Amino acid sequence: xxSGPPTFDAAFGEQLETxxxxxxxxxxxxxxxxxxxxxxxxxxxxxxxxxxxxxQPWRFVxxxxxxxxxxxxxxxAASETAARAYDPDRATAYRALKLHGLREAPSAIAVFCDEAxxxxxxxxxxxxxxxxxxxxxxxxxxxxxxxxxxGIGLGWVSILDPDTxxxxxxxxxxxxxxxxxxxxxxxxxxxxxxxxxxxxxxxxRRPR
Numbered sequence: 001x002x003s004g005p006p007t008f009d010a011a012f013g014e015q016l017e018t019x020x021x022x023x024x025x026x027x028x029x030x031x032x033x034x035x036x037x038x039x040x041x042x043x044x045x046x047x048x049x050x051x052x053x054x055x056q057p058w059r060f061v062x063x064x065x066x067x068x069x070x071x072x073x074x075x076x077a078a079s080e081t082a083a084r085a086y087d088p089d090r091a092t093a094y095r096a097l098k099l100h101g102l103r104e105a106p107s108a109i110a111v112f113c114d115e116a117x118x119x120x121x122x123x124x125x126x127x128x129x130x131x132x133x134x135x136x137x138x139x140x141x142x143x144x145x146x147x148x149x150x151g152i153g154l155g156w157v158s159i160l161d162p163d164t165x166x167x168x169x170x171x172x173x174x175x176x177x178x179x180x181x182x183x184x185x186x187x188x189x190x191x192x193x194x195x196x197x198x199x200x201x202x203x204x205r206r207p208r
Contacts, residue, residue: 019149022191026153027098029105029184038152039107039183042143049142051135053120058139058178061110061169070168071160071180072102078159093200100157105182110165111140112175136178143181153186 008016043060051057063071079099083091102108113136115129125131140156147154162177171177195201 019145022189023144023148024153024186024190024193026155026182026184026186027101027194028187029101029153029155029182030187031104031106032185033106034152034184038150039109042146042150042152042183043109045146046139046143049135049139051120051138052125052131053123055117055120055123055125055132055135056139057114057117057119057132058136059112059114059171059175061112061171063108063110063169063180067169068102068108071108071157071165072100074164074168075100075102075157075160075180078161082159097195097198097200099159100180101155101182101184102157102180105153105155105184107183109181109183110169110171110177111136111179111181112166112171113178114172114175116174133176133178140179140181147183151185152183155182156180157182 039062046058046060047056049056049058079094083094086094113133115132117132144154157180160180165177165180166173166175190197193203196203
């Protein structure tokens with residue numbers, strides 16, 4: 001245990017900025033299994049994320065192969081529905097994108113928010129109950145950065161119907177779906193977002 005607060009020097013700050021720059025939403029995974037205990041370690045680090053009232057409302061459900069296969073089919077169907085909402089040219093570009101890695105990634109997790117956790121005693125959420133969901137997003141971001149630092153890629157799947165997914169994985173009816181996360185070793189590491197590389201959307205930068 002440290003005897004005092006740690007010192008984060010300039011070199012660490014530069015490494016942290018590099019970590020931010022190289023964090024990617026990964027869709028293309030190798031099928032190699034993750035090292036033993038890797039997912040458990042990431043979920044442990046998620047518990048260090050900030051949360052309203054220290055409620056830690058995130059609930060993680062590890063998905064088995066059958067659930068992942070069913071989810072992949074569901075996401076594909078939802079993606080086709082989404083494609084039909086675009087004009088023809090944009091729909092063609094949309095269909096050419098790879099939007100999830102549920103069939104390839106060696107691990108997948110459903111992240112839910114407990115909308116009424118006993119922990120936290122209601123602090124900070126009486127007027128903004130959505131703070132519970134924002135807290136879950138902070139936990140996801142913590143996993144995302146920690147995974148990238150370990151050479152593990154993460155992809156956030158969101159083209160789906162939350163109620164359908166909750167039923168598919170047997171989650172508590174009072175929980176709200178926040179994300180489906182794919183985890184695995186990426187096919188390649190790149191600083192450039194795939195959607196930017198493929199011409200879908202460039203990253204917008206604020207003027208300094």
